[in-house]
Amino acid sequence: MLILRTLAHLGPMHGYGVAQYIQQISQDVLQVEEGSLYPALQRMLIKGWVTAEWGQSDNNRRARYYRLTPAGKKQMNAEISEFEKVMRAITRVIQPA
Amino acid sequence: MEWLDELWRRLLFPFRRRQFDRDLEEEMQFHLDMKAREIGPVAARRKFGNSTLLQEDSREVWGWTVAEAWLDDLRYAARVLRKNPGFTAVVVLTLALGIGASTAVFSVVHAVLLRPLPFREPNRLAMVWETWEKRGDDRVVVSYDNFRDWKEQSQSFEYMAVFVGDSARMTVGDEPVEIQASRVSGGFFPALGIQPMLGRTFVPEEERMSAPLVTVLSYGLWQRLGGDPNLAGKTVRFDREVFTVVGIMPRGFAFPLDSELWFPFASDDNRNTRGTHYLRVIGRLKPGVTAVQAQSEMQTIAGRLKQEHPKENGGIGANVVPLMDQIVGEVRHALLALMGAVACVLLIACANVANLLLVRATGRRREIALRLALGASRSRVVRCLLTESVVLSLAGGALGVAAAYWLVRAFVAFDPIQLPRVHDVVVDGWVLLYALAAAITTGVVFGIVPALRASKPDLGSGLKEGPGVRGAGEFRKSRGRNALAAAQIALALVLVVGASLLLRSFVMRVSVPLGFQPEGVLAVELPWSAHRRVDELLERFRALPGVLAAGAATAFPQNSAGTSCDACVDIEDEPKREGKQYDTGLMVATPDFLRAAGMRLRQGRFFARGDGAEAPKVVVINEALVRRDFPGQDPIGRHIRWSGGAWSTIIGVAGNVKGFGVAGDPMPSVYFPHQQADWGNGVQVLIRTSVPPLRLVGSVRAEIRSWNRRIVIGKLDTLDNMLESSVAVPRFYLMLVAGFAVLAMMVSAVGVYGTINYSVARRTHEIGIRMALGAEPGDVLVMVLGQGLAITAAGVVIGLAGAWMSTRVLETLLFGIRPSDGVAFACGSGVLSVTVLLASLIPARRATRVDPLKALRCE
Numbered sequence: 001m002l003i004l005r006t007l008a009h010l011g012p013m014h015g016y017g018v019a020q021y022i023q024q025i026s027q028d029v030l031q032v033e034e035g036s037l038y039p040a041l042q043r044m045l046i047k048g049w050v051t052a053e054w055g056q057s058d059n060n061r062r063a064r065y066y067r068l069t070p071a072g073k074k075q076m077n078a079e080i081s082e083f084e085k086v087m088r089a090i091t092r093v094i095q096p097a
Numbered sequence: 098m099e100w101l102d103e104l105w106r107r108l109l110f111p112f113r114r115r116q117f118d119r120d121l122e123e124e125m126q127f128h129l130d131m132k133a134r135e136i137g138p139v140a141a142r143r144k145f146g147n148s149t150l151l152q153e154d155s156r157e158v159w160g161w162t163v164a165e166a167w168l169d170d171l172r173y174a175a176r177v178l179r180k181n182p183g184f185t186a187v188v189v190l191t192l193a194l195g196i197g198a199s200t201a202v203f204s205v206v207h208a209v210l211l212r213p214l215p216f217r218e219p220n221r222l223a224m225v226w227e228t229w230e231k232r233g234d235d236r237v238v239v240s241y242d243n244f245r246d247w248k249e250q251s252q253s254f255e256y257m258a259v260f261v262g263d264s265a266r267m268t269v270g271d272e273p274v275e276i277q278a279s280r281v282s283g284g285f286f287p288a289l290g291i292q293p294m295l296g297r298t299f300v301p302e303e304e305r306m307s308a309p310l311v312t313v314l315s316y317g318l319w320q321r322l323g324g325d326p327n328l329a330g331k332t333v334r335f336d337r338e339v340f341t342v343v344g345i346m347p348r349g350f351a352f353p354l355d356s357e358l359w360f361p362f363a364s365d366d367n368r369n370t371r372g373t374h375y376l377r378v379i380g381r382l383k384p385g386v387t388a389v390q391a392q393s394e395m396q397t398i399a400g401r402l403k404q405e406h407p408k409e410n411g412g413i414g415a416n417v418v419p420l421m422d423q424i425v426g427e428v429r430h431a432l433l434a435l436m437g438a439v440a441c442v443l444l445i446a447c448a449n450v451a452n453l454l455l456v457r458a459t460g461r462r463r464e465i466a467l468r469l470a471l472g473a474s475r476s477r478v479v480r481c482l483l484t485e486s487v488v489l490s491l492a493g494g495a496l497g498v499a500a501a502y503w504l505v506r507a508f509v510a511f512d513p514i515q516l517p518r519v520h521d522v523v524v525d526g527w528v529l530l531y532a533l534a535a536a537i538t539t540g541v542v543f544g545i546v547p548a549l550r551a552s553k554p555d556l557g558s559g560l561k562e563g564p565g566v567r568g569a570g571e572f573r574k575s576r577g578r579n580a581l582a583a584a585q586i587a588l589a590l591v592l593v594v595g596a597s598l599l600l601r602s603f604v605m606r607v608s609v610p611l612g613f614q615p616e617g618v619l620a621v622e623l624p625w626s627a628h629r630r631v632d633e634l635l636e637r638f639r640a641l642p643g644v645l646a647a648g649a650a651t652a653f654p655q656n657s658a659g660t661s662c663d664a665c666v667d668i669e670d671e672p673k674r675e676g677k678q679y680d681t682g683l684m685v686a687t688p689d690f691l692r693a694a695g696m697r698l699r700q701g702r703f704f705a706r707g708d709g710a711e712a713p714k715v716v717v718i719n720e721a722l723v724r725r726d727f728p729g730q731d732p733i734g735r736h737i738r739w740s741g742g743a744w745s746t747i748i749g750v751a752g753n754v755k756g757f758g759v760a761g762d763p764m765p766s767v768y769f770p771h772q773q774a775d776w777g778n779g780v781q782v783l784i785r786t787s788v789p790p791l792r793l794v795g796s797v798r799a800e801i802r803s804w805n806r807r808i809v810i811g812k813l814d815t816l817d818n819m820l821e822s823s824v825a826v827p828r829f830y831l832m833l834v835a836g837f838a839v840l841a842m843m844v845s846a847v848g849v850y851g852t853i854n855y856s857v858a859r860r861t862h863e864i865g866i867r868m869a870l871g872a873e874p875g876d877v878l879v880m881v882l883g884q885g886l887a888i889t890a891a892g893v894v895i896g897l898a899g900a901w902m903s904t905r906v907l908e909t910l911l912f913g914i915r916p917s918d919g920v921a922f923a924c925g926s927g928v929l930s931v932t933v934l935l936a937s938l939i940p941a942r943r944a945t946r947v948d949p950l951k952a953l954r955c956e
Contacts, residue, residue: 016128034128034145038121038155048102052120057127064124 004076012065170484192493195446197500199439200532208522217290222420225378230412241369253391256288257380265335275809278358288381296329296344299361306363312340315357316348371409392417434906441588448585449848451543458551478552486544494536513829582852585845586892594900594925596838599831605913612754613654614695615816619790622811623780643788648690651777669736682766693783701749704770714745722765846936854940865952874945885937
């Protein structure tokens, strides 16, 4: 979900950028492990949520950019609404009555 | 649809493998570099972790890793096996033997026992027989009136029909040949569920004696007659009669037996009474009715008929036999026994290969320990080793199937045991599937134990060990191999005992005193119609140079009871008797028959020319009949008659005659002179010659042709050869099982040899010490032989138990001995033990020649 959201926000981005972004936005609370980032990206490729192509990075190096597909957007929305549902439920439980 | 896209992407993956790896690597490198800029290269690398592992994880997401590992295993297995051509060849050949033999036997079993009959819903077809309770016969041909009542009263059958064998004569080229035909009643073709390919089958109006002659042809006969597509409705000529062809059956239909022609069965034939039993009955059960249900209904009907017709139907019941059981019946046991035998051979082959693999795995301990140490999981190592053994067994299986293909072709061509449905025996998809399953199963079976053992995670010792030698306790450590060798011996013993049983039974079969002399006799089989002028023909034969005697009878002497009948013989002044013990054989013979057959005369005289149609009625009986009916009396001059005919005076007693393989005592028989009796089904001529009989074949054939151009000559061969062929079936089983047994014995001897040889090699060091400390070569010999003896003893004990339990499947194949015959058991274990001990003597002798100095120094 986070990766999808990041891609939706930034547009096409490479793996490193995704990790950086999540870390920055969450103010270092969420650290994306490389060990799970790349397998996760592969899984999304299989599912058809993202596509990958080679492009130029900011510092003129070849980098692989991931782009969100319509299916990926749908998946993202579904996951976000599911997450919000769970979140609301949790909030209600932990809020003092 | 999404999952389809997903599947597509997954399927494409293997083709983009290389691209993927490159991309991933570059991508990660990029990531690393970026990170390094941020926090420095070392920290970046630390944070990033094991990039190879990460790559592997990413790749695994695509779901191909398992298949790729298999492929690696396969490649590795192929390489390892190529590097050890000797080992590979031995294993592949051993397995090819086992899998090939079992595939060949399976293809026979499949075609004969498992494949459904070529009729519509064949499991609804059944034969219906009469049972004769007094005689204990359960499959007796049926009389027409009984059939008619069964058909009218029973509710279990959709169709019920009769058929009876017939034949027709046709001239092919110059030689007249006989064609198998059947007379069939109305429901016959519908019962089998078969439609004619062209034309129609019979209509009720054709089932009369007076109806015009019509026939249905088989596809094959139609082809031989030219295959005219408009033949239906035209006429063909058989014998001297002209038939109208009404229909042609589809290709492959031949029932009963090899019928090629069908005629309508005339329901108004004067033989169609309640007392003349000559018909076979086939029925199609109604859907949902089982043979057992039909049987109980038929039993009720038969009971009713018994009461209504006490004279004709006293003691007659009914018996419903599913068609498959009827056709396959007796060979089922034999085939299952053979299947068991090849299963033994296959298991022995497996055990042998497992043993080889165990030995090899021990040699590969270091390699395997290294793999485990480098992080391979145990299951991964087992899978790698199993792949190797399955590759081996698949190679063996491929070779075996090739061998089986040729074996089966040869078997069908020779058909040594007159197997039903033999022409259906082919190596087809099912058989290949069997072979594949057999190969994979054997691969796993013989591979799993060595693989599990070899991969036992015992890192330290495996790596440390080196190519060194270990000493005492070797026997205990090699328990697995010893057990395998013992198992081989046990299995081989089962086969060897089975073969000895068949061998003993065969010897008994052919050593039965025949009571006639088959050497130097040419035998000719002629149809019944030859009897009218048979004297003329015999005169012609006698005139041939080299002929000593020529006679004819209704049966060859080895078929001592040409016709038999239980209540047919009456003795003057004695009450009528009935029952199986009064079965009596009947033969009609010409005066010279006794001399031509070389039979002995015990008393009185045989027939002479004077015993013509007008002369006083005379008869000759055999010794068995004297023993039964005239114990302690002089039979000469007494009067007997056959089936209520005229009384005949007994003028002589002939010696008993027996064929090969006819169990029990010779049948009491009566001989009638040919001028005074109705003949029978055929004329069997015997020509005793002073020259080798086969030299006369040409002139005998020519004499028959010039005597009667149109007569069909059946068998024409020496009497010796005919006797030989009467034991062809038991001889075939004997050869086959003996072949398997010898094979099994050799393979297991090699197995024991290998086991002991290996353990001697491993114990060289220990033996060296023993000899250095003063052990004599004799002591070493005893010690090593002791291992062989222990293995053999264990194997023999288990094998004897196994043989005792399993040889009873041979019961139907045995003649004159019981399946638990002690001699066969003793001989079998003796032969096997000696062979195996001889095999273990070779490594034992090698052990005695160990040079203690060398053995100790090579450490």
